[in-house]
Amino acid sequence: MSLLTEERQEPVPVAPTPSRFDPRRLLLAVAAPLLAALVALAVSSVALIASGSNPFTVYARMLSEGTTLRSLLITVNNAVPLYLSALAVALGFRMGLFNIGVQGQYQLAALLAAAAGAAVTLPGPLHIAFVIVVAMAVGALWAGVAGVLKTARGVSEVISTIMLNVIAGGLAAYLLTTYLQERVEGSNNSRTPLLPESARLPDLDGLLLAVGIEPPQGTRLGGFLVVAIVVGVLYALVVSRSRFGFELRATGLNPSAAVAAGVDAKRMTVVTMLLSGAIAGMVGLPQLLGQSYSYGLDFQTGLGFTGIGVALLGRGSPVGIAFAALLFAFLERSSATLQRIDVPTEIYVIMQGSIVLSVVVAYEAVRRAGVAQAERAVRRATEPGAAVDA
Amino acid sequence: MTDDVEPVVRLEGITKRFPGVVANRDVALAVQRGEVHAVVGENGAGKSTLMKILYGMQRPDEGSISVDGQPVRFSNPGDAIAAGIGMVHQHFMLADNLTVLENVVLGAEPTRRGMLDVGAARAKILDLSGRYGLGVDPDALVEDLGVGDRQRVEILKVLYRGARVLILDEPTAVLVPQEVDELFASLTGLRAEGVSVIFISHKLDEVLRVADSVTVLRQGTTVTTVAAASVTARQLAELMVGSALPTPETRESTVTDVVELDVQGLTVRNPAGRAVVEDVTLRVRRGEVVGIAGVEGNGQVELVEALLGLRASTGVVRLGDRDLSALSTRERRESGIGYVPEDRHRQGLLLSAPLWENRILGHQRRKPNAKGPWIDRRGARADTERIVREYGVRTPGIDVPAFALSGGNQQKLVIGREMSDSPSLLVASHPTRGVDVGAQAAVWDHIRAARRDGLAVLLVSADLEELIGLSDTLVVMLRGRLVATLDPATTTPESLGSAMTGAAGEGAA
Numbered sequence: 001m002s003l004l005t006e007e008r009q010e011p012v013p014v015a016p017t018p019s020r021f022d023p024r025r026l027l028l029a030v031a032a033p034l035l036a037a038l039v040a041l042a043v044s045s046v047a048l049i050a051s052g053s054n055p056f057t058v059y060a061r062m063l064s065e066g067t068t069l070r071s072l073l074i075t076v077n078n079a080v081p082l083y084l085s086a087l088a089v090a091l092g093f094r095m096g097l098f099n100i101g102v103q104g105q106y107q108l109a110a111l112l113a114a115a116a117g118a119a120v121t122l123p124g125p126l127h128i129a130f131v132i133v134v135a136m137a138v139g140a141l142w143a144g145v146a147g148v149l150k151t152a153r154g155v156s157e158v159i160s161t162i163m164l165n166v167i168a169g170g171l172a173a174y175l176l177t178t179y180l181q182e183r184v185e186g187s188n189n190s191r192t193p194l195l196p197e198s199a200r201l202p203d204l205d206g207l208l209l210a211v212g213i214e215p216p217q218g219t220r221l222g223g224f225l226v227v228a229i230v231v232g233v234l235y236a237l238v239v240s241r242s243r244f245g246f247e248l249r250a251t252g253l254n255p256s257a258a259v260a261a262g263v264d265a266k267r268m269t270v271v272t273m274l275l276s277g278a279i280a281g282m283v284g285l286p287q288l289l290g291q292s293y294s295y296g297l298d299f300q301t302g303l304g305f306t307g308i309g310v311a312l313l314g315r316g317s318p319v320g321i322a323f324a325a326l327l328f329a330f331l332e333r334s335s336a337t338l339q340r341i342d343v344p345t346e347i348y349v350i351m352q353g354s355i356v357l358s359v360v361v362a363y364e365a366v367r368r369a370g371v372a373q374a375e376r377a378v379r380r381a382t383e384p385g386a387a388v389d390a
Numbered sequence: 391m392t393d394d395v396e397p398v399v400r401l402e403g404i405t406k407r408f409p410g411v412v413a414n415r416d417v418a419l420a421v422q423r424g425e426v427h428a429v430v431g432e433n434g435a436g437k438s439t440l441m442k443i444l445y446g447m448q449r450p451d452e453g454s455i456s457v458d459g460q461p462v463r464f465s466n467p468g469d470a471i472a473a474g475i476g477m478v479h480q481h482f483m484l485a486d487n488l489t490v491l492e493n494v495v496l497g498a499e500p501t502r503r504g505m506l507d508v509g510a511a512r513a514k515i516l517d518l519s520g521r522y523g524l525g526v527d528p529d530a531l532v533e534d535l536g537v538g539d540r541q542r543v544e545i546l547k548v549l550y551r552g553a554r555v556l557i558l559d560e561p562t563a564v565l566v567p568q569e570v571d572e573l574f575a576s577l578t579g580l581r582a583e584g585v586s587v588i589f590i591s592h593k594l595d596e597v598l599r600v601a602d603s604v605t606v607l608r609q610g611t612t613v614t615t616v617a618a619a620s621v622t623a624r625q626l627a628e629l630m631v632g633s634a635l636p637t638p639e640t641r642e643s644t645v646t647d648v649v650e651l652d653v654q655g656l657t658v659r660n661p662a663g664r665a666v667v668e669d670v671t672l673r674v675r676r677g678e679v680v681g682i683a684g685v686e687g688n689g690q691v692e693l694v695e696a697l698l699g700l701r702a703s704t705g706v707v708r709l710g711d712r713d714l715s716a717l718s719t720r721e722r723r724e725s726g727i728g729y730v731p732e733d734r735h736r737q738g739l740l741l742s743a744p745l746w747e748n749r750i751l752g753h754q755r756r757k758p759n760a761k762g763p764w765i766d767r768r769g770a771r772a773d774t775e776r777i778v779r780e781y782g783v784r785t786p787g788i789d790v791p792a793f794a795l796s797g798g799n800q801q802k803l804v805i806g807r808e809m810s811d812s813p814s815l816l817v818a819s820h821p822t823r824g825v826d827v828g829a830q831a832a833v834w835d836h837i838r839a840a841r842r843d844g845l846a847v848l849l850v851s852a853d854l855e856e857l858i859g860l861s862d863t864l865v866v867m868l869r870g871r872l873v874a875t876l877d878p879a880t881t882t883p884e885s886l887g888s889a890m891t892g893a894a895g896e897g898a899a
Binding site (some may be wrong): 246379 | 763
């Protein structure tokens with residue numbers, strides 16, 4: 001028999017929908033990341049001391065190295081793909097789907113977009129748009145495979161996307177070395193033909209100069225930043241303001257209630273995976289359109305997994321994710337020269353890892369505090385008979 | 391009973407404050423040896439805080455507790471257990487994959503040379519089970535037991551630890567009438583052996599059947615303690631809410647002859663291919679409440695879910711002049727079905743989302759919640775304010791998350807939502823389950839109002855008085871079939887109860 005079970009809905013790690021301004025709620029929201037940062041700093045310090053370094057020297061060096069204009073520009077450039085990767089993951093989180101396959105989705109997308117972009121001739125803006133659309137479509141289709149497997153066969157998307165990563169990696173290497181590569185004289189790197197000028201994204205240095213900042217020699221502000229901002233705004237609008245976004249969040253919060261409310265769970269799963277994959281497809285584009293102009297064996301990897309950490313840190317909110325992406329990129333950039341003082345560069349990986357871990361713990365603590373606060377508020381307001389003195 | 395006067399447990403002047411709230415204020419409770427003492431009160435009246443204090447889960451700010459005349463101070467449940475006080479929670483805490491014996495001894499295992507002494511444990515369990523008439527088989531697997539048996543295992547667990555005072559928190563909420571009878575028989579056995587039972591409930595007829603005395607709490611304080619024999623359920627309810635209260639009776643008929651819901655030959659099969667709802671044909675007319683009675687698990691859940699399109703079925707479902715059979719859940723709801731689910735936490739609410747977002751749930755594509763592809767926040771918020779006002783949802787605001795409301799207020803919100811956008815059919819499953827007396831009366835009012843407004847109402851309930859009181863027509867569901875149609879005017883809870891178990895014969899339909 002079915003009883004009235006007090007089933008607890010485990011909330012997915014996302015920010016509560018912004019509502020009326022409430023200073024206490026704001027305090028709680030800020031408390032978690034601060035708490036997490038402090039814990040992470042403590043953990044990293046222990047790691048540094050254990051490896052025989054003085055944490056203060058290291059932090060001071062990171063701070064001075066990381067805040068030069070050159071480093072800041074590089075940080076922003078590196079944050080852009082992380083941001084897109086995290087948005088792709090966060091979209092899935094919002095409805096309780098774990099897209100671990102951003103890695104494979106962007107690899108395949110960047111390869112095919114590079115090949116397609118080099119193969120056609122189009123006027124400037126259209127050419128760029130064409131490359132972006134191809135990348136999004138490939139990412140969407142590759143993620144869609146996992147969506148269809150889940151709805152048709154009940155295969156967990158966690159498993160299928162991880163497996164699809166491996167397949168994508170193999171497939172990309174195969175395609176690159178057989179059909180899509182261009183031999184380069186004097187190099188043993190395999191890469192696709194270079195994109196023509198019309199498909200190259202202009203940088204934003206003009207914008208920097210206009211506000212009085214002169215970028216140092218050899219450093220530029222990548223143009224894909226603009227696309228990332230647009231994607232972030234669209235993400236925010238769709239998730240928190242649209243009917244689709246409501247159905248998405250409802251499914252994530254309570255799947256049975258969403259189904260009873262008329263949400264087609266299967267359709268939502270497939271559509272969400274397609275959208276997540278489309279965003280993931282763009283992860284490789286800052287490099288492709290603004291830097292390397294081709295996809296080669298040396299194309300950047302690992303952005304998909306780092307994106308998961310960034311999404312967790314940013315709590316699924318587009319603004320939070322932007323800060324998280326900048327923080328991750330800053331840590332990586334500012335630790336780049338630590339080797340010169342005999343500290344392994346990989347210390348930033350420990351920092352990133354401990355931040356993500358402590359963030360999960362801190363958010364849970366803060367969530368509980370929030371729950372208690374809300375319950376107290378309701379009790380106070382609805383039991384005037386028992387409200388009191390003191 | 392014998393040398394009376396000194397109660398087994400006496401609580402005096404108990405006051406417990408939480409920040410901004412006094413949950414208990416100067417509460418007094420005295421439980422005699424060998425009596426069943428009921429504690430009744432609305433949700434939020436302070437029953438559970440009082441019991442948590444008695445069970446050592448919380449410490450009172452003021453007041454004293456004494457057991458057998460000796461003052462005691464509990465700082466955790468272990469202290470309470472040591473003093474002979476045990477508690478059976480509403481939600482069972484048993485390991486399904488262990489046997490009854492293993493569950494009972496878990497955490498208090500008798501050992502012999504470091505090994506579990508199964509023999510001693512079995513002997514003690516059999517002795518307790520026989521002495522108190524619990525009839526528990528120590529070697530049965532808990533997953534094979536029904537709810538009533540599980541509850542007796544919980545009781546046994548507490549007795550095994552030497553409890554002489556038993557706190558039962560809403561023990562009948564999860565039981566069907568037959569199981570309630572068995573539970574009460576067990577309580578009688580306990581009482582005869584000198585065990586005292588503190589029985590928390592808001593089902594007053596049950597309280598009166600089983601209790602010797604009743605303590606009524608209202609708004610955190612004791613109203614009175616009375617002998618059960620000297621009050622009626624109605625008087626008790628009035629003590630609880632502090633005023634006269636309405637009854638579920640619905641008198642003047644509003645039934646029209648326009649059929650709104652027309653179900654023909656509806657069959658639902660479980661994954662194994664067995665029919666759990668079989669060839670059900672049912673009509674609900676405008677202004678009519680059709681009540682479905684039945685012991686839980688006889689296909690009511692499946693029938694309701696099939697009507698909503700949540701479960702695959704064969705047969706025809708028509709609403710007004712529209713054939714819903716091939717439509718999706720959303721299309722069915724938008725055709726005019728309001729749905730108050732049996733388990734609002736599972737199917738009716740987004741607990742961690744604010745009230746105004748819960749207002750949108752199930753109506754996410756309709757006015758006033760949506761404008762084209764976008765959510766209309768202002769419209770949804772304004773309409774949530776309307777529901778809070780019109781349906782008397784007690785809340786400090788509409789940005790409060792749904793989990794913070796009491797069960798009754800959550801239910802009022804759900805009903806308000808389901809009644810918006812003028813549905814033509816309201817499907818209500820156990821609409822007053824887990825809500826307090828005040829909210830229960832409000833829910834009944836809303837169902838009566840819906841009926842008056844010409845809605846067709848399909849009511850599924852385990853509360854027989856509610857079914858008889860609200861329905862214009864009663865149908866009995868047994869093993870997936872509708873086996874009888876009864877006139878509520880000539881039906882008593884007893885006759886309905888026997889129809890539900892098939893005792894009335896199957897020729898009546």
